[in-house]
Amino acid sequence: MLNLALQLGQTKTPEAVLFWILAPLAVLAGIGMLFAKKAVHSALLLAWIMITLAFFYIAQDALFLGIVQIVVYTGAVMMLFLFILMLIGVDSSDSLTETIKGQRATSITAAIGFGGLLISLIGRATVGHTALGLAEYNVKGNVQSLAEALFTKYVWAFEVVSALLITAALGAMVLAHSQKIKSRTLQRDLSAARFRGPSLSTAAGLPSSGVYARHNAVDVPALLPDGTPAPTSISATLKARGDMLDSKIFELEVKEVEED
Amino acid sequence: MDIANYLYLSAALFTIGAVGVIVRRNAIVVFMCVELMLNAANLAFVTFSRLNGNLDGQVASFFTMVVAACEVVVGLAIIVTIFRSRRSASVDDASLLKR
Amino acid sequence: MKANNYLVYLIALPLFSAALLLLLGRIADKWGHLLATLVSASTFAIGAYEFFAMRSRSGVDRAITQHVIQWISVGTLKVDGALLLDQLSICFVLLITGVGTLIHIYSISYMEHDENRRRFFAYLNLFIAAMLLLVLADSYLSLYVGWEGVGLASYLLIGFWNQRPAYATAAKKAFVANRVGDVGLSLAIIIAFTQFGTVSFAGVKAGAPHASSAALTAIGAMLLLAAAGKSAQFPLQSWLGDAMAGPTPVSALIHAATMVTAGVYLITRSNFIFDASSTARLLVVIVGAITLLFGAIIGTAKDDIKKALAASTMSQIGYMILATGLGPIGYAFAILHLLTHGFFKAGMFLGAGSVMHGMDDEVNMRRYGGLAKFMPITAITFGFGYLAILGIPPFAGFYSKDKIIETAFNAGGNKGWILGGAALLGAAITAFYMTRVVVLTFIGAKRWDSMAHPHESPLLMWLPMAILAIGSVTSGFLLSSGSALVHWLQPIVNAGNVEGGKELMKPLTVSLLALGVVVIGAGAAIIKYRTVASEAPSNISIFTKAARKDLYQDSFNEAVLMRPGQGLTDTLVKTDHNLIDGAVRGVGWTLNTISSAARSIQNGYVRSYALIMVLGTLALVATVWLVTL
Numbered sequence: 008m009l010n011l012a013l014q015l016g017q018t019k020t021p022e023a024v025l026f027w028i029l030a031p032l033a034v035l036a037g038i039g040m041l042f043a044k045k046a047v048h049s050a051l052l053l054a055w056i057m058i059t060l061a062f063f064y065i066a067q068d069a070l071f072l073g074i075v076q077i078v079v080y081t082g083a084v085m086m087l088f089l090f091i092l093m094l095i096g097v098d099s100s101d102s103l104t105e106t107i108k109g110q111r112a113t114s115i116t117a118a119i120g121f122g123g124l125l126i127s128l129i130g131r132a133t134v135g136h137t138a139l140g141l142a143e144y145n146v147k148g149n150v151q152s153l154a155e156a157l158f159t160k161y162v163w164a165f166e167v168v169s170a171l172l173i174t175a176a177l178g179a180m181v182l183a184h185s186q187k188i189k190s191r192t193l194q195r196d197l198s199a200a201r202f203r204g205p206s207l208s209t210a211a212g213l214p215s216s217g218v219y220a221r222h223n224a225v226d227v228p229a230l231l232p233d234g235t236p237a238p239t240s241i242s243a244t245l246k247a248r249g250d251m252l253d254s255k256i257f258e259l260e261v262k263e264v265e266e267d
Numbered sequence: 268m269d270i271a272n273y274l275y276l277s278a279a280l281f282t283i284g285a286v287g288v289i290v291r292r293n294a295i296v297v298f299m300c301v302e303l304m305l306n307a308a309n310l311a312f313v314t315f316s317r318l319n320g321n322l323d324g325q326v327a328s329f330f331t332m333v334v335a336a337c338e339v340v341v342g343l344a345i346i347v348t349i350f351r352s353r354r355s356a357s358v359d360d361a362s363l364l365k366r
Numbered sequence: 367m368k369a370n371n372y373l374v375y376l377i378a379l380p381l382f383s384a385a386l387l388l389l390l391g392r393i394a395d396k397w398g399h400l401l402a403t404l405v406s407a408s409t410f411a412i413g414a415y416e417f418f419a420m421r422s423r424s425g426v427d428r429a430i431t432q433h434v435i436q437w438i439s440v441g442t443l444k445v446d447g448a449l450l451l452d453q454l455s456i457c458f459v460l461l462i463t464g465v466g467t468l469i470h471i472y473s474i475s476y477m478e479h480d481e482n483r484r485r486f487f488a489y490l491n492l493f494i495a496a497m498l499l500l501v502l503a504d505s506y507l508s509l510y511v512g513w514e515g516v517g518l519a520s521y522l523l524i525g526f527w528n529q530r531p532a533y534a535t536a537a538k539k540a541f542v543a544n545r546v547g548d549v550g551l552s553l554a555i556i557i558a559f560t561q562f563g564t565v566s567f568a569g570v571k572a573g574a575p576h577a578s579s580a581a582l583t584a585i586g587a588m589l590l591l592a593a594a595g596k597s598a599q600f601p602l603q604s605w606l607g608d609a610m611a612g613p614t615p616v617s618a619l620i621h622a623a624t625m626v627t628a629g630v631y632l633i634t635r636s637n638f639i640f641d642a643s644s645t646a647r648l649l650v651v652i653v654g655a656i657t658l659l660f661g662a663i664i665g666t667a668k669d670d671i672k673k674a675l676a677a678s679t680m681s682q683i684g685y686m687i688l689a690t691g692l693g694p695i696g697y698a699f700a701i702l703h704l705l706t707h708g709f710f711k712a713g714m715f716l717g718a719g720s721v722m723h724g725m726d727d728e729v730n731m732r733r734y735g736g737l738a739k740f741m742p743i744t745a746i747t748f749g750f751g752y753l754a755i756l757g758i759p760p761f762a763g764f765y766s767k768d769k770i771i772e773t774a775f776n777a778g779g780n781k782g783w784i785l786g787g788a789a790l791l792g793a794a795i796t797a798f799y800m801t802r803v804v805v806l807t808f809i810g811a812k813r814w815d816s817m818a819h820p821h822e823s824p825l826l827m828w829l830p831m832a833i834l835a836i837g838s839v840t841s842g843f844l845l846s847s848g849s850a851l852v853h854w855l856q857p858i859v860n861a862g863n864v865e866g867g868k869e870l871m872k873p874l875t876v877s878l879l880a881l882g883v884v885v886i887g888a889g890a891a892i893i894k895y896r897t898v899a900s901e902a903p904s905n906i907s908i909f910t911k912a913a914r915k916d917l918y919q920d921s922f923n924e925a926v927l928m929r930p931g932q933g934l935t936d937t938l939v940k941t942d943h944n945l946i947d948g949a950v951r952g953v954g955w956t957l958n959t960i961s962s963a964a965r966s967i968q969n970g971y972v973r974s975y976a977l978i979m980v981l982g983t984l985a986l987v988a989t990v991w992l993v994t995l
Contacts, residue, residue: 030276037283037303046295053299056280060306063273067317069325072309075332084302084339091343092295095350101293106359107971114289117980122282124987126275131994133271139320156322157329168333175337182344185351289977362970 022066033059044101050088057081068141070149214240226252273314280307294346294356298339305335372412373432373449373502376459379405381495387488398484399477402491403470409494410463417456428453428857431504438507442563450504450567454858457701457851458501458624458631461708465623466494468830472716473615475826476723486526486613493519497624501631505566506555509632513551513596516625517544523620524612536608543605547595551632554588557581571638579643586639586646590653593629597683600657604919606680607664610672614719617672622679622715623708630683630704633690634697637859641694650691651777655788658684660917662795666802667913669902670729671718674803675711678755681792682707688789689770692777697859698852699769705851706762706842710754713834717748720823720831721807725814731806732898733815738808740820743828745808747835752804754838756797756884762842764877767793769846772876793880797887805895813898 036052036059043049057080064073105111144152157165201210214237217223218230228251229240241251280303287300309328316324350356383405387398394401420428429452437447451459470490477483496515503509521544525537559565561581562573574582593599598606609621620626633640633650640646661681668674682703689700722729724741738745754761757768771793775786814820822828845851912918967978 026272026276030272033276034279034283037280040296040300040303041283041287041290043296046293046299049296049299053303056303057306060310063276063310064313067273067313069313069316069328072313072325072328072332075329076309079332079336080306084336087339087343088295088299091346094347095295095356101291101296101357105290106292107969107974110973110977111290114286114977114980117977117984118282118286121285121980121984121987122278124984124991125278125282128987128991128994129271129274129278133269133274133318136271136318138270138318141317141320141322144320144322152322153325153329156326161326161330164330168330172333172337175340179340179344182341183347185348285980289973289980292973358972361972 025062025066029059029062042103044103046092046101047089050085050092053088054081054085057085068145068149071153209239213237216240224252226250228252270314270318274311277307277311277314280304280310292357292359294349294358295343297358298342298346301342302335302339305331372416373430373451374434376409376412376463376498376502377449377495379409379495380491380498384488384492384495387484387491392484395484399470399474399487402487403467403474405491406463406467406470406494409498410460410467413456413459413463416451417460420451420453420456426857443559443565445505445507445565447508448504449502451502452858453854454631454634454701455501457705457855459498461705462494462497462501462624465708465712465834466490466497466619468833469615469619469712469716472618472719472827472830473613475824476615476719477613480613482526486523489519489522489526490616490619493523493620493625497628500628504568505564506551506558506570507565509635510548510551510555513592513628514548516620516628517541517548517596520544520609520620520625523616524609526612526616530611533611536605536611540605540609543602544595547592547602550588550591550595554585554592557585557588561585567635570636574638574642577642579645582639582643583645586636586643587649589632589636589639590646590649593632593687594653595629596632597626597629597687598657598680599629599653599684599687600660601919603657603660603680604916604923606676607668607673607916610670610676614672614715614722617676618712618715618719621676623712626679626683627686627704627708630686630690630700633687634701634859637690637694637697640690647691647693651688651781651785652691654684654686654688654691655785656684657681658688658792659788659795660684662792662799663913664916665799666795667910669731671721671731671734671803671807672715672729674731674799675715675718678796678800679707679711681796682711682755685767685770685789685792688785689773692770692773692785694859695852696770696773698855699766699773701855702842702845702851703763703766703770705845706754706766706838709834709837709841710751710762713831713838714748714751714755716827716831716834717744717751720744720827721820723823723827724820725818728814728818731803732902733813733818734807735810735813735898736808737812737820741822743822744831747828747831748808749804750835750838752800754842755800756888757793757880758884759877759881760839760843762838762840765842765846768873768877768880771880772873775876790879790883794883794887797884798891801888801891802895805892806898810896810898 033056036055040049040052040056043052057076061073061076061081064070064076141149146152147155201212204210214229214231215223216225216229217227218240226241226245228236228238231237236253238246238251245251284300284302284304284307287303288297291297291300309331312324312328312331314324316322316328346356349361353360380402383402387394387402390398420430429450431451432449433446434449435447436444438445470487473483473486473490477486480486493516496512496519498512500509500512500516503512521537521541524540525534528534528537555565558570561577562570564570564573591602595602606621606626610617612621640650658681661677661679661684665674665677665681668677686700686703686707689696689703720741721734721737721744724737724744725734728734750761754763755767757763771786771789774789775782777785906914915921967974
């Protein structure tokens with residue numbers, strides 16, 4: 008008994024410490040994902056959970072999966088997520104108010120019931136079940152043993168999955184490819200469009216940034232002849248980010264010249 | 268420590284992921300929640316592997332990762348396409364199924 | 367019984383001509399009437415040839431049959447499309463083709479200005495074909511085809527000017543009333559088939575002595591119903607007056623001389639059934655007696671010359687029906703009166719048509735008066751017909767009608783007194799209303815307005831009238847001298863067997879009596895209608911009112927048949943709307959409501975679908991949880 012306890016304490020205690028520190032953090036991060044207003048924050052919290060899981064994999068004698076989790080999942084897949092987030096607007100923050108009636112209450116109730124049932128089932132299934140461990144399989148090393156399983160017993164599944172991966176890659180290319188349905192707008196067309204527009208005020212083209220101001224940085228609006236700033240001279244992206252400066256401060260001091 | 272704790276953690280994360288899928292409107296966040304659910308399943312696989320003393324669980328987990336990668340690639344491509352046409356990544360905006 | 371190849375042409379020729387004229391359309395407008403008249407004349411020629419051929423044969427060889435096709439062969443029912451020409455048929459063939467041809471000729475002129483004259487002649491030929499099929503049929507089923515054919519032709523011709531809604535309605539009325547009679551005929555055929563296993567005349571005749579009296583009475587009653595429908599007898603008589611909507615030649619041919627007598631033909635043809643059932647005979651005489659008085663009374667009140675003549679037709683056919691119910695000798699007198707009536711009534715109708723032709727289609731007799739001066743030929747021919755129908759010797763009616771009155775008296779006992787009295791009274795009323803027609807039309811002061819220019823009709827019109835007038839004078843004498851027709855028909859109706867039965871009155875007594883009442887009736891009419899207003903008086907007795915309204919037959923039909931029918935239909939419609947449609951709509955409404963409720967699940971939001979999936983998974987997990995408990 009003592010021996011068993013010692014054994015448990017020796018082999019399991021560090022793992023228990025690891026678990027009890029990281030697992031609550033992972034759950035907190037998961038809950039945080041639900042409440043984060045910005046998708047980027049959700050992504051970062053997910054990345055954190057994935058790294059946590061990688062630790063757990065390694066702790067459970069799944070060295071290869073742990074490394075793959077970090078390299079492929081956290082490294083590649085999560086970067087893909089972030090990349091897409093950048094593409095469609097990293098700044099946009101979501102409204103968390105529910106629009107579908109009863110959706111939130113139902114889902115939370117269902118989730119609590121689901122989780123409770125699952126935990127109850129797990130408890131019922133694993134009580135008094137001792138782990139057999141993977142010591143004998145990992146004699147040659149986890150990677151070697153996994154490779155042996157993959158390329159012998161599961162080689163067919165492996166082949167099929169690789170075909171699936173290739174198909175998915177092709178599918179993504181087809182989906183994301185946008186067909187050009189009209190010819191490129193040339194400078195000539197733009198010029199014609201300016202003159203054919205409802206008013207001729209912009210017939211000469213929009214002003215560049217900084218015109219008549221004493222500063223020609225891209226975030227300084229041009230000044231119109233009457234001295235008011237022209238927002239149209241600034242890139243829309245900068246405007247949306249709130250990175251537009253007031254051009255008043257760069258205005259040239261005009262001294263009144265007395266007429267003789 | 269009881270190994271079942273890993274399974275409890277897996278169940279908790281899976282449930283959180285499911286709630287995220289239902290509650291969040293941003294398509295990318297929904298996708299990340301799906302990833303969370305897949306990861307929770309992976310954790311359960313790895314734990315089962317250890318419980319039962321063979322590597323089949325880890326192999327299944329490996330395949331899950333591949334499938335998850337495929338799903339992410341295709342799903343994100345769809346999101347990009349929808350965003351391109353609707354200027355929105357909200358799953359509620361793409362509600363043409365009812366008509 | 368040698369097969370004869372000419373019989374089928376009697377029917378085929380006019381049928382082919384009718385089809386040709388109808389199918390060719392306007393192309394045939396120029397010569398259609400000539401072709402139709404030629405075809406009609408050629409059928410008369412064939413009929414005459416057959417008549418003389420028959421005369422040259424003797425005894426049982428006189429009747430000939432021609433097998434055309436095997437028509438129906440179903441189980442034990444075998445009907446041959448065969449034609450039978452015997453002593454009875456030939457009378458009708460000659461009447462139909464003879465009068466038919468005269469009326470074709472008359473119509474050429476009468477319908478000259480009608481742009482649909484070709485169509486009119488096509489219908490006339492169709493009628494000739496159907497009527498000949500009716501009288502040449504050798505079985506009830508073939509007769510039924512002809513029976514329906516003449517009904518169709520009658521419908522088409524009554525509604526010939528169907529651009530007038532009233533005329534189209536009249537055609538429909540005739541059609542419907544005839545359908546009621548047709549139900550009787552089809553029932554009679556069905557009963558005959560179940561009783562005798564055959565529908566041919568010969569087969570039924572052979573089987574009749576062995577059949578039960580109930581079956582024979584039923585067949586007889588049904589045949590009487592059929593005859594009442596076709597011959598406008600009580601209680602189906604109401605259509606005949608309205609049928610005068612058709613062109614006048616049609617009224618003369620179909621609704622005076624031929625088609626309406628088909629009922630008399632049917633009963634005479636079925637003499638073996640009526641001979642075997644005294645109940646059926648009694649029904650026949652009752653119907654005949656009622657109708658002859660009914661028609662006569664209606665005739666006294668009609669101002670429309672054609673309607674007065676139609677009422678007269680109804681009454682005269684009543685005489686014939688009465689005669690057919692009086693046993694074997696009666697059949698011969700019925701046919702005799704039928705033939706003489708065919709001449710004088712057709713002649714009078716053509717005369718009426720001639721008057722209308724000269725008076726711009728005016729039919730109200732109160733607007734005539736004194737026309738004898740302007741159209742003498744019409745007046746004379748009409749007068750011959752008038753004398754014939756009154757039964758003044760030696761005109762045709764004298765020979766035929768007096769015989770019927772005499773036979774009625776001879777029926778024996780109270781029955782004889784009642785029937786004879788009714789027939790005699792009918793003769794008096796006939797004299798009254800016919801005198802009224804003649805006085806109002808041809809004699810007295812003129813009452814037409816200045817717009818009318820009465821004139822004599824052209825040759826093509828008065829020639830047929832003249833021929834028919836000669837028939838009105840001579841036919842009675844020719845047919846009855848030496849009981850020629852009675853002997854001629856003897857093989858068919860066994861008339862000779864009962865000749866010399868007990869006589870209630872001597873023929874001379876009856877003739878004198880009849881002449882007496884006729885003189886009284888005619889004298890009363892002359893006194894009453896010497897002067898008459900051009901508008902019908904409105905302060906009239908209820909009897910006149912009733913007679914003007916056809917003795918309320920239409921109101922009766924409407925109240926007893928139409929209103930309950932309408933009520934039933936209304937109820938059915940409401941039931942259909944509320945109960946059946948309600949049930950159907952209820953199912954639809956329920957589904958709709960359920961679907962609307964179910965549709966709210968399908969809101970198109972992916973997240974809702976995901977939630978439902980989660981709920982499904984929850985149910986699965988819960989099941990597992992419960993199962994492994």
